[in-house]
Amino acid sequence: xxxxxxxxxxxxxxxxxxxxxTYLSVFIVWVLVLGALYAFQWxxxx
Amino acid sequence: xxWIDWLIVGAYLTWIVWTxxxxxxxxxxxxxxxxxxxxxxxxAVGLSVxxxxxxxxxxxxxxxxxxxxxxRFLQFYFALPIAMIVxxxxxxxxxxxxxxxxxxxxxxxxxxxxxxxxTSLLFLLSRGMSTGVVISAPAVVxxxxxxxxxxxxxxxxxxxxxxxxxxxxxxxxxxxDVKQMFLIVGGLVAAVIALIxxxxxxxxxxxxxxxxxxxxxxRTFDFTFSFTDQYTFWSGTIAALFLFLSYxxxxxxxxxxxxxxxxxxxxxxxLLMSAYWKIPLQALxxxxxxxxxxxxxxxxxxxxxxxxxxxxxxxxxxxxxxQALEQRYESVRRERGETARALNAARQxxxxxxxAAETSRFRAAEAGMKTLRDEATTLVSRVTGQxxxxxxxxxxxxxxTYMPIGVVGLLLAAIFAAxxxxxxxxxxxxxxxTVIDFYRRFARKExxxxxxxxxxxxxxxxxxxxxxxxxxxAAELGSLIEVVNRFGSFFYGSILGVFMLAILWKRASGxxxxxxxxxxxxxxxxxxxxxDVAFLxxxxxxxxxxxxxGVLLSLVMxxxxxxANPQ
Numbered sequence: 001x002x003x004x005x006x007x008x009x010x011x012x013x014x015x016x017x018x019x020x021x022t023y024l025s026v027f028i029v030w031v032l033v034l035g036a037l038y039a040f041q042w043x044x045x046x
Numbered sequence: 047x048x049w050i051d052w053l054i055v056g057a058y059l060t061w062i063v064w065t066x067x068x069x070x071x072x073x074x075x076x077x078x079x080x081x082x083x084x085x086x087x088x089x090a091v092g093l094s095v096x097x098x099x100x101x102x103x104x105x106x107x108x109x110x111x112x113x114x115x116x117x118r119f120l121q122f123y124f125a126l127p128i129a130m131i132v133x134x135x136x137x138x139x140x141x142x143x144x145x146x147x148x149x150x151x152x153x154x155x156x157x158x159x160x161x162x163x164x165t166s167l168l169f170l171l172s173r174g175m176s177t178g179v180v181i182s183a184p185a186v187v188x189x190x191x192x193x194x195x196x197x198x199x200x201x202x203x204x205x206x207x208x209x210x211x212x213x214x215x216x217x218x219x220x221x222x223d224v225k226q227m228f229l230i231v232g233g234l235v236a237a238v239i240a241l242i243x244x245x246x247x248x249x250x251x252x253x254x255x256x257x258x259x260x261x262x263x264x265r266t267f268d269f270t271f272s273f274t275d276q277y278t279f280w281s282g283t284i285a286a287l288f289l290f291l292s293y294x295x296x297x298x299x300x301x302x303x304x305x306x307x308x309x310x311x312x313x314x315x316x317l318l319m320s321a322y323w324k325i326p327l328q329a330l331x332x333x334x335x336x337x338x339x340x341x342x343x344x345x346x347x348x349x350x351x352x353x354x355x356x357x358x359x360x361x362x363x364x365x366x367x368x369q370a371l372e373q374r375y376e377s378v379r380r381e382r383g384e385t386a387r388a389l390n391a392a393r394q395x396x397x398x399x400x401x402a403a404e405t406s407r408f409r410a411a412e413a414g415m416k417t418l419r420d421e422a423t424t425l426v427s428r429v430t431g432q433x434x435x436x437x438x439x440x441x442x443x444x445x446x447t448y449m450p451i452g453v454v455g456l457l458l459a460a461i462f463a464a465x466x467x468x469x470x471x472x473x474x475x476x477x478x479x480t481v482i483d484f485y486r487r488f489a490r491k492e493x494x495x496x497x498x499x500x501x502x503x504x505x506x507x508x509x510x511x512x513x514x515x516x517x518x519x520a521a522e523l524g525s526l527i528e529v530v531n532r533f534g535s536f537f538y539g540s541i542l543g544v545f546m547l548a549i550l551w552k553r554a555s556g557x558x559x560x561x562x563x564x565x566x567x568x569x570x571x572x573x574x575x576x577x578d579v580a581f582l583x584x585x586x587x588x589x590x591x592x593x594x595x596g597v598l599l600s601l602v603m604x605x606x607x608x609x610a611n612p613q
Binding site (some may be wrong): 027029 | 117120124127128130131134135140142255256258259260262264265266308309310311312314315318321322325329495504
């Protein structure tokens with residue numbers, strides 16, 4: 001088995017791309033889902 | 047149960063075992079058996095991650111919890127998407143680049159063998175016992191509601207799962223998880239539709255949710271800050287973040303799922319699938335519980351859903367007390383139904399004064415119902431001498447009493463699927479940790495792949511048998527299982543602390559990590575036994591204690607020779 005240390009700090013391989021935009025979209029969807037749940041709660045408790 | 051429902055459940059079990067065993071041919075060597083040769087697509091891994099986390103306890107217990115308490119439990123999952131982002135950035139690439147089989151293997155490369163062995167042993171102890179609980183908890187409920195033999199129910203859940211996991215390895219686990227996930231979601235949607243159709247004329251879905259909202263059951267957000275309350279916005283976003291980081295980042299039953307992905311990006315995408323879908327899916331599960339509450343406003347619920355325990359009370363010296371409670375219950379139940387209808391009529395009329403008055407009457411009737419049900423469950427506990435939770439029987443009783451032929455079989459198959467998908471992943475990960483972290487590391491360092499594969503299958507069979515035995519004797523082992531589960535909550539946060547130390551603090555040594563792990567677990571145990579702090583916060587205590595102690599120790603202890611550093 002190869003030493004992971006030699007690869008861990010190495011350059012990104014083909015299956016390791018920058019996913020910052022995906023993380024941002026997850027965060028935005030998270031905020032929207034929480035917002036929708038809050039609106040849902042408000043609507044059905046008033 | 048009708049023969050058609052038996053046929054559906056039987057067909058499901060046969061289909062799932064057949065699907066699993068078919069993957070035996072894909073598992074000729076140990077990397078294929080445990081990691082599918084790191085070849086699986088992100089969507090299959092993502093569905094497997096979600097199926098593993100969604101057990102039968104979720105379907106039965108969480109719907110019951112929502113029946114009694116509403117949507118509040120959803121807050122528990124609020125931090126999950128953030129945890130998935132953090133893990134995608136940190137641990138996922140480390141594990142993939144390190145080409146490890148287990149999360150704990152990485153700790154030896156970073157620290158030393160004893161830290162790896164300790165964390166892996168803690169995983170084996172707690173996960174081995176909890177797999178038994180994952181089998182026994184639904185088996186207890188199903189055997190009571192359907193009148194099945196408890197031991198046979200445990201074996202019907204545990205043995206087929208052990209069989210296909212043993213032969214097919216992780217490929218079998220993942221591809222059966224994919225099918226089971228669709229069955230579970232299909233079952234939940236069928237339950238929601240059946241409940242909506244079961245509402246009386248003039249009461250639609252919106253009306254039902256409004257009436258449930260009048261009792262507070264539609265309250266999802268609780269912004270109270272409290273270290274002793276389990277389900278608040280703050281415990282769900284701060285304390286649960288540590289729990290999810292630990293569960294998805296350091297628990298082998300989850301880590302192994304995404305180690306099977308084709309690439310780092312595919313592993314990340316598999317976790318992010320849960321980030322998108324876990325909260326809506328959990329909301330759907332809780333919605334079933336809230337709709338069950340609405341359904342039973344108009345369709346009389348029994349005072350006790352568990353007929354076995356009810357019969358025990360009826361044949362005891364306290365039978366008179368139960369009869370008196372039932373007489374009071376009948377009038378309170380009728381009054382609650384009438385006030386619910388009156389509230390619905392007032393809402394439809396749009397008269398604010400009438401709505402306020404009927405809401406007040408309905409709440410009073412609901413409070414009366416709750417008091418009576420609490421008295422009844424206390425009576426059961428007193429007669430049986432055991433803690434008793436009646437809400438676990440609400441959803442299965444609904445299935446068997448009100449569902450049409452065919453749908454009963456479908457929903458039962460969904461409950462079996464939920465249990466089996468979790469058990470399979472756990473057996474597979476228990477076998478991996480046993481073989482990779484102990485057998486191959488300490489007992490037989492050099493052997494052929496065929497030898498390790500054979501040992502891995504034996505290990506899977508052993509853990510399957512062990513889990514079934516724990517499940518069958520769960521009632522007798524009750525207090526022991528509770529101790530083990532509590533013990534598990536002691537080390538979840540602490541193990542996360544060790545991984546934080548490995549990644550965030552370059553100077554941390556193996557001795558410092560090992561000692562700080564022990565200190566962290568001791569601290570969590572002390573806090574748990576001497577305070578009322580809710581268990582979610584124990585994860586924060588454990589992680590921060592281990593990290594802080596580890597940093598301080600690494601500053602005062604002599605430095606060990608450098609090991610592979612992930613940074």
